Amino acid sequence: MKLSDKELILDCPAGRVRIIRNQSGIPEISADTMEGCAYGQGWTHAHDRQIQTLLTRVLLQGRAAECLAGDPELIEIDRFMRRMNFLPDPEEQIALLEPHVRAQMEAYCDGYNRCLSDNGTVWELKLLGYKPEPWTIPDTMILMKIMAYLGLGDAQVAMERLIVQMVKNDLPAKKLAELFPYLTEKIDYDLLKGVNLEPPLVPAAVKWLAKLPKMMASNNWVVSGKLTESGKPILCNDPHLEVNRLPGIWQEIVIRCKDNVLLGASLPGAPGIAIGRTNAISWGVTYSFMDMVDFRVEHCRDGKYRRGSQWKPFKVREEIIKVKKGAPIVEKVYENDLGLLEGDPTREGHYLNLCWSAARGCGAGECNGLLSLPFAKNVREGMECFRQLDALTFNWVLADTQGNIGYQMSGRMYRRPRGVSGMVPLPAWEKKYNPRGFVPANRLPASYNPREGYIVTANQDLNHLGKDKPINLPMAPYRSARIAQLLRKKRVINAEYMKKMHFDLYSLQAQELMKVIRPLLPDDANGSTLRDWECVYTADSRGAMLFESVYLAILRAVFGDNGMGRETVDYLMKETGIFNDYYGNFDTILLNPRSAWFAGSSREELFRRGIAEGLAVKALPWGQTRQITLAHLLFGGKFPVILGFDRGPVTLPGSRATIPQGQIFRSAGRVTTFSPSYRMIADMATQSIQTTLAGGPSDRRFSKWYVSDLENWLRGIYKTLS
DSSP states (O other): OOOSSSOEEEEETTEEEEEEEOTTSOEEEEOSSHHHHHHHHHHHHHHHSHHHHHHHHHHHHTOHHHHTOOOHHHHHHHHHHHHHOSOSOHHHHHHTSOHHHHHHHHHHHHHHHHHHHHHOOOHHHHHTTOOOOOOOHHHHHHHHHHHHHHHHHTTHHHHHHHHHHHHHTTOOHHHHHHHOTTOOSOOOHHHHHTEEOOOOOOHHHHHHHTTSOOOOEEEEEEEOGGGBSSSSOEEEEEEEEOOSEESOSOEEEEEEETTEEEEEEEOTTSSSOSEEEOSSEEEEEEEOOBOOEEEEEEEEETTEEEETTEEEEOEEEEEEEOOTTSOOEEEEEEEOSSOEEESOTTSOEEEEEEEETTSSSOSHHHHHHHHHGGGOOSHHHHHHHHTTOSSOOEEEEEEETTSOEEEEEOSOOBOOOTTOOSSSOEETTOGGGSOOSBOOGGGSOEEESOTTSEEEESSOOOGGGSSSOOBSSOOOSHHHHHHHHHHHHOSSBOHHHHHHHHTOOBOHHHHHHHHHHGGGOOSSHHHHHHHTOOSBOOTTOHHHHHHHHHHHHHHIIIIIIIIIOHHHHHHHHHHOSHHHHHHHHHHHHHTOTTOGGGTTSOHHHHHHHHHHHHHSSOOOOGGGGOEEEEEETTTTTTSOGGGSSSEEEEEOOOOTTSSSOOEEEEETTEEEEEEESEEEEEETTSSOEEEEESSOSOOOTTSTTSSTTHHHHHHTOOEEEO
């Protein structure tokens, strides 16, 4: 039973389900009940995104070496997943599901498994010898739960480890305080210097993390009808994820239920709509940069940890990793009341203990909140749904047909003692540093019908909108400021203007830095080209390429030559995502002429050094430096390009600080990206959305829907779902 271009009818316990493809290849599911729609969506995800969903599940279960191949990198990723144990309490969480939510999730699993039973496993997975088990509710729960953590894994966790490394390298406290202005604790240098830092995932394993869904950075904004041409709110979203992959993370879908329609992007493996609208409301999402992860320092010996003068044994969890055509591997995991130890406590020493606020007692909230969202009749009810989410640390903006707009942050935040920022590892044996439970959701940042008539989130600091302050490492405010600037600039706003904003390539970061750089430029050819640059990252701009070269050279001169070492700075910029998330921290220092980082030299002297180095290149059009290939999830780079599994090269627009954040960098030797994976515009005066997707509906290479929307995504041509 296949879904081609014709109607497909499925009978299930919830009634008859009808599935068709519209002219864009997007599945449209119709049923009388939400359970019937969930059944059809499960069937559709198994049909169109079987490779994506089953590969994701295998990785999250820590069974890649067992099910795919006994390769060292797969063993390493299995070790990581088994150690993290992202859903340790599935039965407890299932018991907390609301009855209608559990019914939808059971129906989704039944539909998914019906497709597997009817159609079998796709040839790509058969080639690997993988025979999938039935899809279950915990499979969906863990998928929904990990999206935010994997973003944190590349950002907050990495930055907090970097702080420890900086301390171990004797970086002065004054420089640290300036680089991390939200840091409130007095740093115990002696303690942190003695910490044994465990090595992170080996590079070969890191590439497998990229196959999993994770929110990295995004834009969303919503505008009141007081400012729009239609007189109703308009909501926009463009979640920035890795786009150099096929299929894209999202699958667009239309769900038609009795008295309601859902339109938007779904996450294959989970029922419902992640980004989109119903008849009554629309919503969009970005990553909030809430700090959900704290490190503590444990003093260990003989398999125990210290509490005061007492030594307590760790709970030891043994994970048996089966290896295809190889001997099983036993992984010992040490845990205690705070979190997960990074190290071997049988060897005396000080080790980091990773404490994640959503480690236990989370999972049901995500399902209850998101699957109740279609029943929300207005923005306030939608905000209540998002307050149920525990593990997902997201910024949600909403609009409704009644004319209201709103914003709600979701996630579980530690209620830390006064003066504890959560950024620096503190001694675990001192109770005074322990969190006092979690911050109530109604104290998190939120906004409803603000006076200015719009709400913008782009991973910036939004602490002022809450009673507690969950953000201590925000991204730079350039993108949010540019969005707000363009909204204030236009007298009457409509969907066409929003499309232009989605592709706006002006950089406020470049504007601010060029005020310092421009007077120092030489009068040679490259200096003149950069001096005349208008801070716009068009593909033909040579000024954009020269600015980036100069900017990176200035970073090396200031931070490499004045404290961190050039090798460290180059590694952070070229081989990790740390700089790409937190470049604003570095910019704050560059824009402060009296910074402690300029001690012994003047800012002008260091900038001139960086300018000379950065201009000693051949000026190329910016687009020539922005070429990426979209690689197949399983076979990327393994087959000749002519076979069409990989597509490209394509030019990625933008830069780190433009609205379409087009970041290209390497992570553990592998090219990755931040870029809008999906663009959506919802004018609440209509019953439709306008969208464009980096890919297509199907993960099957020989389907005509494999990359059917890619060219439109590149050119900014939107389709309408209604």
